[in-house]
Amino acid sequence: MKNTKMYAGYRYPPQVISHAVWLYHRFTLSFRDVEELLAARGISVSYETVRNWCIKFGNQYCSQIRKKGGQLGDLWYLDEVFIKIKGVLLYEHIKV
Numbered sequence: 001m002k003n004t005k006m007y008a009g010y011r012y013p014p015q016v017i018s019h020a021v022w023l024y025h026r027f028t029l030s031f032r033d034v035e036e037l038l039a040a041r042g043i044s045v046s047y048e049t050v051r052n053w054c055i056k057f058g059n060q061y062c063s064q065i066r067k068k069g070g071q072l073g074d075l076w077y078l079d080e081v082f083i084k085i086k087g088v089l090l091y092e093h094i095k096v
Helices: 014-027 031-040 047-068
Strands: 080-085 088-093
Touching (some): 014 031, 014 047
């Protein structure tokens, strides 16, 4: 997150907080899993702290992720296709 004012008063740097919240919401991990992943990187934080961060910052992160995602009806470009015509499976390679 670019807005560092909302992290004022926290013990950990904004990068650690945003990474913990991102891990929790992106990969649907438990708070204890996020605690273990951060511990593997040398950051000692309790799962309760991660839970509090997710409660406070989670909605803001999720709304930003939704904005970055595509809208329904966006174009999808394929480079290869399998099509079944009259029971025969055909392969088409499209040069993009």
